[in-house]
Amino acid sequence: MNFDKLVESMIKEAQERGEFDNLPGKGKPIDLTAYFDTPEDIRVAQSVLKNAGMTSREVDLLKEIAELKQVLAAILDGKKTLAPGAKPGEQEIRKEIEKKQIELSLIMERQRRQRR
Numbered sequence: 001m002n003f004d005k006l007v008e009s010m011i012k013e014a015q016e017r018g019e020f021d022n023l024p025g026k027g028k029p030i031d032l033t034a035y036f037d038t039p040e041d042i043r044v045a046q047s048v049l050k051n052a053g054m055t056s057r058e059v060d061l062l063k064e065i066a067e068l069k070q071v072l073a074a075i076l077d078g079k080k081t082l083a084p085g086a087k088p089g090e091q092e093i094r095k096e097i098e099k100k101q102i103e104l105s106l107i108m109e110r111q112r113r114q115r116r
Helices: 003-016 033-037 040-051 057-079 090-115
Strands: none
Touching (some): 033 057, 040 057, 057 090
């Protein structure tokens, strides 16, 4: 049995056992915007580091920003059912997202300048 068939078989068995039934984001489209906003050479380097069990600050920031955006979306969805003016943590989350985006932009700009 070749490698591809072995992997396919293992995935099929895991599906039958229901191991993929409760994954986060199930049934939702994957947002790859941040991935494609990252230059290709950086993505390749990050992939190598990730496979080695290491992640860069940029990767961590992208994950943190994505998680904060999900929290903000949940707050905004919940806000529809709250009394007018009740915004639990919305401003704090927005500030944290902005702070992390600025940090990411600074890191990316520093890397661009180093490549010149």
